[in-house]
Amino acid sequence: MKQTLSIIKIGGNVIESKEELSKFLTLFANLKGLKILVHGGGKLATQLAKKLGIEAKMIDGRRITDAENLEVITMTYAGLTNKNIVVQLQANNCNAIGMSGADGNAILAHKRPVTEVDYGFAGDVDTVNSELISKLIKADLIPVFCAMTHDGKGQLLNTNADTIAAELAVGMSEHYKTTLYYCFEKKGVLMDIKNEDSVVQYINKEKYEELRKDGVIADGMLPKLDNCFYALNKSVSKVCIGHSTMLTSKDELFTTITL
């Protein structure tokens, strides 16, 4: 039987609060079993770009990664944020190793083709090097991924952290029984955005269509849910969305996504 592997993604809001991040990392360090952490970038990159007088480029609300912004992302995601997380996990006796998709050729991607929009150095994932990541896990290391990939030809690429988490979960399901956890500031998918306790406990495809039609699931939650179903369709065992406290407390309310 395959061993269980948890892929946990934390978002920008956790990273931006020193206190929240520290709380989460203690919780993550104490989580039993094999695990991988994926972190988003948060506002640090935007703040650094602003300080350096580099313009944040957006088209239709989507970020455009030009060469200057890619440098800023590399400094903050792979540098400051990743090492800050690794050093804190080490202090919690969790043998973390910071990774970008370029390290060990872990995640190979290609630059998104230019259609109406040129997203710049945005990468769409091609393959996850599950052999390499398995070797690291077998060496008792806990991989900590930032949201960067590479094209194998010398180009770093910016890839959405939710997507990286889903692709890692899919890629690793070859060797492990993988569970994907999307941690964010809410307790899960909410029926009523104003009521923190109105968590939808189970969502399957039919329910998703229904909630979508009713406008309960909209905006930023749509690509997140699409990532969930993508992962489930590609043999990931379980996907959960909720607050990071769902990782340890059994009574905690969160959303479980099934096919």
Added chain:
Amino acid sequence: MKQTLSIIKIGGNVIESKEELSKFLTLFANLKGLKILVHGGGKLATQLAKKLGIEAKMIDGRRITDAENLEVITMTYAGLTNKNIVVQLQANNCNAIGMSGADGNAILAHKRPVTEVDYGFAGDVDTVNSELISKLIKADLIPVFCAMTHDGKGQLLNTNADTIAAELAVGMSEHYKTTLYYCFEKKGVLMDIKNEDSVVQYINKEKYEELRKDGVIADGMLPKLDNCFYALNKSVSKVCIGHSTMLTSKDELFTTITL
């Protein structure tokens, strides 16, 4: 018999020139045998600090790493420079993995004690995790170290790249026959600083004392040579100083240090 492992350190001047770096990385990628790369930081950190209005603090010509400068160093050394090197090595079919001393708890250090001078977050190395690094090497990975360590209590530290290279060579000599190469812009230790071809081919302890007395070896070369003898005294097999081209061409002139 122990396998041979080459520890190669490149300095800031190679990193600062896109062309020189690219040339070196092709050469490094093609180097036969087991290997580890250690890179310095170059002027990128100073330039970024300047752009951000962060003052570079120096006492007696030595850099003081305060909290702001440590952030800048983390962004440039562990972020931009390290990933830039890794992604280029990957394009050269060299399975590089970027590392700081915090990753995998690879290099444990302590904050330099405050005496007359407070160097800030400067780290003096305590232990190299040779078991972990051996595991990475056995997994066919090529570790690429930036000049950062950690204290195991959640603090990143800035450590001189020459020192990191020497400590890695010493630490790894438990498992491998290690050779340490310091690559820089000259062909080796020069008898006459104005004559690029006046390379001293062999330096032992007596010769070192002599060259030091005569003022041939001075300034920045002194700590470099001290690192060389430290490594040789701690069972490193061979130490060479010279231009990076010494790595491949057998006819190339460079300096070999012996006890």
